[in-house]
Amino acid sequence: MGPSGCGKSVLLKIVTGLIAPDEGEVVIDGENVTRTKGRTLDAIREHVGMIFQGNALFDSMDVGDNVAFAIKTIKGMTPEEIGRRVTEVLNMVKLGAIETKRIWELSGGMKKRVSIARAIIANPRILLTDDPTAGLDPVTSAAITDLLAADQKEIQ
Numbered sequence: 001m002g003p004s005g006c007g008k009s010v011l012l013k014i015v016t017g018l019i020a021p022d023e024g025e026v027v028i029d030g031e032n033v034t035r036t037k038g039r040t041l042d043a044i045r046e047h048v049g050m051i052f053q054g055n056a057l058f059d060s061m062d063v064g065d066n067v068a069f070a071i072k073t074i075k076g077m078t079p080e081e082i083g084r085r086v087t088e089v090l091n092m093v094k095l096g097a098i099e100t101k102r103i104w105e106l107s108g109g110m111k112k113r114v115s116i117a118r119a120i121i122a123n124p125r126i127l128l129t130d131d132p133t134a135g136l137d138p139v140t141s142a143a144i145t146d147l148l149a150a151d152q153k154e155i156q
């Protein structure tokens with residue numbers, strides 16, 4: 001927690017290995033994220049879900065493909081199984097069947113929910129949320145906070 005510009009986003013990007021710190025290190029489950037690259041880093045990231053401040057959704061893909069992103073490359077999962085899991089996590093974030101919608105058709109609150117669904121689809125052990133209510137109106141902010149608390153309980 002901290003005021004705007006204090007480095008929350010930078011810290012979370014360092015934790016996920018997206019940027020390298022000038023000093024210090026981050027260790028997750030005994031693995032040094034700050035000195036790791038390639039497959040080892042990918043393996044650590046499999047257990048970490050990240051909800052970006054600006055959502056970082058892919059405009060070129062529809063909602064379903066955005067949400068399925070983390071499990072599409074899992075060997076042995078059929079398209080039907082992937083589709084069912086996408087529906088399941090969309091329900092968890094209280095969104096209906098909006099798989100075929102495009103990202104630009106969504107409101108700010110809906111984008112945040114899609115972003116949460118994408119982050120939790122692969123059952124990460126660690127879920128990082130960067131300023132999840134930034135830029136949202138007070139009512140939507142409260143709804144997103146409640147949703148994260150509810151999902152946290154459900155996932156545990």
Ligand SMILES: Nc1ncnc2c1ncn2[C@@H]1O[C@H](COP(=O)(O)OP(=O)(O)O)[C@@H](O)[C@H]1O
Pocket residue numbers: 002003004005006007008009010011019
């Ligand atoms: N890659 C980077 N390396 C070092 N400093 C950075 C980097 N990206 C942003 N910063 C600096 O970090 C500060 C803001 O950090 P940020 O994490 O965006 O704040 P917030 O807490 O609002 O998320 C700014 O001073 C910015 O210039």
Ligand SMILES: [Mg+2]
Pocket residue numbers: 008009010053130131
């Ligand atoms: Mg930030």
